[in-house]
Amino acid sequence: MRAPVNKIIPLSVVDGPGNRTSVFLQKCNIACAYCHNPETQRMCTGCGICVEKCPVQALSLVQEKGRDLEGLPVIWDEKKCVQCDTCIRVCPYFSSPKIHLMEVEEVFSEIKKNLPFIRGITVSGGECTLYPEFLTELFTQVRAEGLTCYIDSNGCVDFSRYPDLMDVCDKVMLDVKAWDENVFYSLTRSSNETVKKNLIYLAKRHQLEEVRIVCLEPEVDVEAVIRGIAGSVREHLDDFTLKLIAFRSHGVRTALKDKEMPSGEQMEKWRGIAVNCGFSNIRIV
Ligand code: SF4
Numbered sequence: 001m002r003a004p005v006n007k008i009i010p011l012s013v014v015d016g017p018g019n020r021t022s023v024f025l026q027k028c029n030i031a032c033a034y035c036h037n038p039e040t041q042r043m044c045t046g047c048g049i050c051v052e053k054c055p056v057q058a059l060s061l062v063q064e065k066g067r068d069l070e071g072l073p074v075i076w077d078e079k080k081c082v083q084c085d086t087c088i089r090v091c092p093y094f095s096s097p098k099i100h101l102m103e104v105e106e107v108f109s110e111i112k113k114n115l116p117f118i119r120g121i122t123v124s125g126g127e128c129t130l131y132p133e134f135l136t137e138l139f140t141q142v143r144a145e146g147l148t149c150y151i152d153s154n155g156c157v158d159f160s161r162y163p164d165l166m167d168v169c170d171k172v173m174l175d176v177k178a179w180d181e182n183v184f185y186s187l188t189r190s191s192n193e194t195v196k197k198n199l200i201y202l203a204k205r206h207q208l209e210e211v212r213i214v215c216l217e218p219e220v221d222v223e224a225v226i227r228g229i230a231g232s233v234r235e236h237l238d239d240f241t242l243k244l245i246a247f248r249s250h251g252v253r254t255a256l257k258d259k260e261m262p263s264g265e266q267m268e269k270w271r272g273i274a275v276n277c278g279f280s281n282i283r284i285v
């Protein structure tokens, strides 16, 4: 069983508790206007634009090599690559040619190299829950080593449809990007119905590690999100951290790239609203 892997960060302290190995899978099911790694959103179409632009000829189209490679249309020669990211900048399809299709065992063997130094793994994306069977198998193997397994998700895939995965997943870090469905749609081109369902489902199962709001007004109805979460899972507010993330423009490719981050004062106002709503674990980042 294989999945497209955008990158593996051996040691991360920002993707859940403790030192963790973070695995980023390629492809997303929504398109956030403020996405800061938009090159993870789509699979490569094989258009060849980046192949022409690579300064060290580290890329080639599969057809040029006369190979019938199932899956990825561009071959990336990692040894030649100088990591200039020109390919990512020129890709018009929100993709990257620097992807590996990896078996569960291959990802697991990368994780095993870090075993003495990590408390667990976190799988992110893109949207990693687009690969539920892959995650289930990976998590089963990783947990057998005594590590915890976390999912970082936009919440747009219904978790209740994958009970086997949820049984081997320790916690989820869930984005709630907007509360009003029209606001959510204008930000992501998708519906937030499943996100709200997942919020309640995960809270009842005590599987929420943190719920995150990227704070940016007026594009995000921040106060409504805080109140909406509080109203939906009121009896579980002590179980998870509410993370208020100040919008940053790094990596953003849409019109939002010129927006400024909210002030510290504004972030504190939102913290105050969260406190009044009953949240006890609040982090501003
Ligand atoms: S990051 Fe690597 S593959 Fe991409 S353009 Fe630069 S050298 Fe080529």
Ligand code: SF4
Binding pocket: 043, 044, 045, 046, 047, 048, 049, 050, 051, 074, 087, 090, 091, 092, 093, 094, 095, 096, 097
């Ligand atoms: S990564 Fe983007 S630019 Fe390169 S071949 Fe694929 S779709 Fe085209």
